[in-house]
Amino acid sequence: MRVPYEEMYNEFVRVLLKYGFDKEKAEISAKLYADASRDGVYTHGLNRFPKFIKSIHDGIVDIHAEPVMKESFGAFERYDGCHGPGNLNAYACTKRAIELAKQNTIGCVALANTNHWMRPGNYGLMAVEQNCIGIFWTNTVPNMPPWGGRDARLGNNPITLAIPHGDTPVLVDVAMSMFSYGKLEVYKRSGRPLPVDGGLNKNQQPTRNAAEILETHESYPIGYWKGSGLSLALDLIAAALAGGRTTRQVGELPLETELSQVFICIDLDSLPDKENIAANVEATLRDMETSTPVEEGRPVHFPGAHMAEVRSDNMENGIPVEDAIWQQVLAL
Numbered sequence: 001m002r003v004p005y006e007e008m009y010n011e012f013v014r015v016l017l018k019y020g021f022d023k024e025k026a027e028i029s030a031k032l033y034a035d036a037s038r039d040g041v042y043t044h045g046l047n048r049f050p051k052f053i054k055s056i057h058d059g060i061v062d063i064h065a066e067p068v069m070k071e072s073f074g075a076f077e078r079y080d081g082c083h084g085p086g087n088l089n090a091y092a093c094t095k096r097a098i099e100l101a102k103q104n105t106i107g108c109v110a111l112a113n114t115n116h117w118m119r120p121g122n123y124g125l126m127a128v129e130q131n132c133i134g135i136f137w138t139n140t141v142p143n144m145p146p147w148g149g150r151d152a153r154l155g156n157n158p159i160t161l162a163i164p165h166g167d168t169p170v171l172v173d174v175a176m177s178m179f180s181y182g183k184l185e186v187y188k189r190s191g192r193p194l195p196v197d198g199g200l201n202k203n204q205q206p207t208r209n210a211a212e213i214l215e216t217h218e219s220y221p222i223g224y225w226k227g228s229g230l231s232l233a234l235d236l237i238a239a240a241l242a243g244g245r246t247t248r249q250v251g252e253l254p255l256e257t258e259l260s261q262v263f264i265c266i267d268l269d270s271l272p273d274k275e276n277i278a279a280n281v282e283a284t285l286r287d288m289e290t291s292t293p294v295e296e297g298r299p300v301h302f303p304g305a306h307m308a309e310v311r312s313d314n315m316e317n318g319i320p321v322e323d324a325i326w327q328q329v330l331a332l
Contacts, residue, residue: 009034028088034319035119039311050332060115075105077100093111094109095126096263098126106264111261112242114261123160124160124161128162133161136160138262140259151218156180169304170302177219179198184210238261241260
């Protein structure tokens with residue numbers, strides 16, 4: 001089933017207004033959700049929306065809260081998210097990081113006490129639209145064992161890196177787990193096995209069954225010990241910069257909230273060799289794409305290269321949706 005972008009966006013706005021959002025916030029939040037699905041990140045667009053509404057019901061999200069500055073250190077600022085909607089907090093902090101970058105070449109905003117930010121790639125796209133490099137990451141509830149361990153002690157702490165490149169920016173958007181929990185839910189609903197072992201089941205055996213990993217919260221880190229180390233470093237840096245909770249401390253709460261996040265933007269327009277930088281990015285990407293493909297008919301491409309094609313197809317033909325989730329939204 002496919003749903004036109006405008007219809008999806010309008011349904012999100014309708015529901016958010018019904019749940020008490022003011023018009024401006026409803027429209028920004030709805031656009032962030034619809035844009036994620038439009039660009040093919042269905043796990044953090046439509047599929048996440050009913051969960052977001054549930055988080056309002058559960059008292060996790062204060063829909064009226066806005067991020068408040070705690071401290072300013074020149075190009076670096078700290079904010080308290082005040083339990084506000086995660087995507088709106090992240091949107092505001094990205095805007096502020098871009099403003100700081102335009103003033104100082106680099107801008108860093110750290111955010112404590114916030115909620116799930118949904119699709120982090122949205123904020124990377126905000127940065128590249130202003131010709132900024134974007135580096136953003138968050139910690140999470142403990143949902144991944146450290147390498148060599150069996151109990152969840154680390155978060156899968158997603159990170160996004162965005163690099164301007166015309167209409168096809170480089171966009172790396174990854175969690176530290178082999179599969180994001182949104183992707184695991186997609187595999188669970190479809191009944192399909194994972195292509196590789198994704199974590200441990202309750203018998204502490206490697207499994208490709210997404211439902212079993214969702215039950216144990218014991219997902220493998222990417223790169224095994226390397227992903228484990230990266231997760232730990234991202235968590236500690238985010239909590240330190242934000243003056244907020246670490247993943248361990250988030251795990252002490254009854255639900256996932258009060259996360260720590262970092263938003264870094266670097267303004268390429270401020271650099272004297274920006275034309276040379278753009279040329280080197282272009283040359284590097286073209287060189288990478290000349291690599292002989294492992295599988296015939298599937299050429300090598302850089303992260304974000306196909307997003308424009310997916311977006312164009314979804315805008316022309318409608319956004320693919322899981323029928324059951326779309327019906328949930330219509331019923332809200």
